[in-house]
Amino acid sequence: MFPNLKNPVFTDTNELDEMARQIRRDIMNMLLISKSGHSGGPLGLADIFAALYFNRLNLIPEDPYNEQRDYFFLSIGHVAPVWYATLARRGYFPLDELKTLRKVNGRLQGHPAPLKTHGLPGVEIASGALGQGLSIAAGAAIGLKLSGKPNRVFCMAGDGELDEGQMWEAAMTAAHHNADNLTVIVDRNHCQIDNRTENVMKLEPLADKWKAFGFEVFEIDGHNMKEIMETIDKTGKVKGKPSVIIAYTKMGKGVSFMEDNYKWHGVPPNDDQGKIALGELNPTKFGDFVDYYGGK
Amino acid sequence: MNFIHKFENYLVENLDMKNPELKESRRGFGEALVELGKTNPNVVVLGGDVSGSVRTDLFRDAFPDRFFSVGISEQDMMGVAAGLAVVGKIPFASAYGEFATGRPFDQIRQSIAYSVMNVKICASHCGFTVGPDGATHQSLEDVALMRVLPHMNVITPADYNQTYRAVIKASEIDGPFYIRFYRDNSPNFTNPNAPFEFGKADTLLEGSDCAIIASGLMVWESLLAAELLAEEKIMVRVVNMHTIKPIDSNAIVSAAKNTGCIVTAEDHQIKGGLGGAVAEVLAQEYPAPVEFIGAKDTFGESGKGSELFEKYGLSKRHIVEAVKKAIKRKK
Numbered sequence: 001m002f003p004n005l006k007n008p009v010f011t012d013t014n015e016l017d018e019m020a021r022q023i024r025r026d027i028m029n030m031l032l033i034s035k036s037g038h039s040g041g042p043l044g045l046a047d048i049f050a051a052l053y054f055n056r057l058n059l060i061p062e063d064p065y066n067e068q069r070d071y072f073f074l075s076i077g078h079v080a081p082v083w084y085a086t087l088a089r090r091g092y093f094p095l096d097e098l099k100t101l102r103k104v105n106g107r108l109q110g111h112p113a114p115l116k117t118h119g120l121p122g123v124e125i126a127s128g129a130l131g132q133g134l135s136i137a138a139g140a141a142i143g144l145k146l147s148g149k150p151n152r153v154f155c156m157a158g159d160g161e162l163d164e165g166q167m168w169e170a171a172m173t174a175a176h177h178n179a180d181n182l183t184v185i186v187d188r189n190h191c192q193i194d195n196r197t198e199n200v201m202k203l204e205p206l207a208d209k210w211k212a213f214g215f216e217v218f219e220i221d222g223h224n225m226k227e228i229m230e231t232i233d234k235t236g237k238v239k240g241k242p243s244v245i246i247a248y249t250k251m252g253k254g255v256s257f258m259e260d261n262y263k264w265h266g267v268p269p270n271d272d273q274g275k276i277a278l279g280e281l282n283p284t285k286f287g288d289f290v291d292y293y294g295g296k
Numbered sequence: 297m298n299f300i301h302k303f304e305n306y307l308v309e310n311l312d313m314k315n316p317e318l319k320e321s322r323r324g325f326g327e328a329l330v331e332l333g334k335t336n337p338n339v340v341v342l343g344g345d346v347s348g349s350v351r352t353d354l355f356r357d358a359f360p361d362r363f364f365s366v367g368i369s370e371q372d373m374m375g376v377a378a379g380l381a382v383v384g385k386i387p388f389a390s391a392y393g394e395f396a397t398g399r400p401f402d403q404i405r406q407s408i409a410y411s412v413m414n415v416k417i418c419a420s421h422c423g424f425t426v427g428p429d430g431a432t433h434q435s436l437e438d439v440a441l442m443r444v445l446p447h448m449n450v451i452t453p454a455d456y457n458q459t460y461r462a463v464i465k466a467s468e469i470d471g472p473f474y475i476r477f478y479r480d481n482s483p484n485f486t487n488p489n490a491p492f493e494f495g496k497a498d499t500l501l502e503g504s505d506c507a508i509i510a511s512g513l514m515v516w517e518s519l520l521a522a523e524l525l526a527e528e529k530i531m532v533r534v535v536n537m538h539t540i541k542p543i544d545s546n547a548i549v550s551a552a553k554n555t556g557c558i559v560t561a562e563d564h565q566i567k568g569g570l571g572g573a574v575a576e577v578l579a580q581e582y583p584a585p586v587e588f589i590g591a592k593d594t595f596g597e598s599g600k601g602s603e604l605f606e607k608y609g610l611s612k613r614h615i616v617e618a619v620k621k622a623i624k625r626k627k
């Protein structure tokens with residue numbers, strides 16, 4: 001539709017997997033430097049972010065607000081590290097800036113800050129207070145349809161976040177207005193802060209809930225690059241209603257002691273843990289933005 | 297009406313203080329939206345199942361393609377509005393005062409104010425005059441909630457004509473706005489042709505004994521009080537502080553300098569409202585005695601608007617007393 005926009009960068013899933021691994025390494029390095037931030041959710045989403053930003057989204061990093069871009073809204077602002085790492089890798093801002101996560105006077109705020117006040121390229125709107133992103137995505141989708149524009153709208157949501165009533169208000173709004181240009185991706189890692197999701201607030205049968213709310217539902221392995229990309233294509237072809245991709249992921253994916261453990265929702269690794277984590281995430285051809293341990 | 301002759305341009309021609317034209321300010325909002333529908337293709341309107349009440353039905357019927365029903369979901373409505381703004385629309389989101397501000401406060405804070413989105417939040421049914429509906433529906437905290445948010449602009453027009461003009465003006469300025477108006481008929485006394493100067497208070501009446509700084513419905517009530525005071529040879533300045541944020545500090549300081557004492561009057565909680573805003577300016581720039589008219593840290597109750605104004609101390613009689621008290625406190 002927009003032949004001049006700059007994706008895909010990689011079509012080979014091995015390369016996308018490698019980029020996802022680099023993003024995971026970047027997340028660990030960022031958190032080691034900032035000593036503050038969320039490990040689990042970001043690690044679990046690296047594959048989906050690599051697929052979106054290095055293959056599927058229409059975008060121009062040098063012209064991030066180009067009218068032809070696909071809109072990406074991060075409803076779960078706390079997973080900002082995976083977004084920042086992806087944006088930097090994709091050329092939205094210098095890799096070196098990843099060192100400034102959560103630092104004063106920086107653009108990489110703990111939760112994504114608005115364009116107009118902090119000016120981080122690629123961010124459309126603030127998030128951090130859960131439950132708001134789907135309304136915004138629905139509004140954008142409705143507005144684009146009104147203008148007769150073909151841009152797609154993506155909203156990344158958490159599973160714990162679905163406890164928020166506004167998410168379901170927004171789901172109704174999107175379906176009521178036949179927002180078939182909207183794809184919601186739910187990070188179904190079964191973890192939130194206090195415990196596993198089904199202990200905090202039962203979500204199942206989750207696919208049935210979305211169906212009942214008028215969505216076309218897809219369920220995928222959120223770490224299978226081929227499946228992620230094929231499903232993003234499929235949701236783009238759905239007509240007359242919005243789509244949701246329930247992506248089964250593992251919190252902390254790639255770091256053995258963090259995997260599937262809700263206690264890693266909101267804490268950074270300490271230096272010892274970080275060393276083990278980076279040992280498990282093999283270096284890639286893309287190279288790290290920092291040598292945190294200085295060769296030690 | 298010779299005591300207001302100086303400001304005839306500001307008021308409707310041949311204003312009859314005893315028998316003014318009555319009009320609903322919410323209708324000024326609805327009609328302004330229809331005008332914007334014709335002139336600005338980017339204007340879109342959201343409906344929250346109160347369209348007939350807040351008069352967005354006028355826009356809905358004229359421009360059905362640009363009207364989006366979101367159901368009874370004020371939190372979602374604010375997010376949807378923000379999303380529409382992201383893609384370049386100028387969304388108007390409206391509800392009753394409390395449900396347009398208190399219910400979706402966090403949504404407004406993050407997705408509209410912090411994100412500096414071009415969203416216009418317009419609230420009808422504000423203040424005590426929704427009367428019989430009782431305290432749940434009497435929005436007395438909305439101005440405080442919106443005023444405290446960085447980047448948010450707040451307008452409280454005095455009548456139908458001014459609501460119309462304020463809505464048009466807000467559509468022309470990029471950024472988040474909160475506009476507050478009323479359900480019931482009230483005197484329509486401002487000149488429909490006078491320009492709406494955003495952020496600049498209007499002096500309706502000149503006088504040197506005291507200044508009444510009023511907002512919304514209380515501007516008219518203050519004119520009535522001024523008339524009573526004039527009979528006792530007490531001449532007051534009356535200021536219509538239609539823009540609460542950014543507040544016109546020059547007008548406040550000048551009123552204090554020239555009259556020596558201030559009375560604020562609003563159909564809202566004094567704390568956090570216009571009273572608070574005026575006191576903040578005076579404390580820092582020109583300390584002077586201030587008396588406050590408005591809700592005194594209390595919720596309302598069922599009753600006629602006029603009965604509630606009487607009971608909660610918002611009638612012209614109370615303003616007259618407050619002026620006399622303020623004058624006594626002058627050094």
Ligand SMILES: Cc1ncc(C[n+]2csc(CCOP(=O)(O)OP(=O)(O)O)c2C)c(N)n1
Pocket residue numbers: 040041042076078079128129130131157158159160161162187189191192193251265
């Ligand atoms: C409105 C709101 N309430 C509470 C929080 C605190 N909080 C941040 S993340 C989170 C859990 C979210 O769970 P989920 O969406 O599953 O994300 P994950 O744990 O998988 O990263 C909570 C409760 C918040 N950010 N916003």
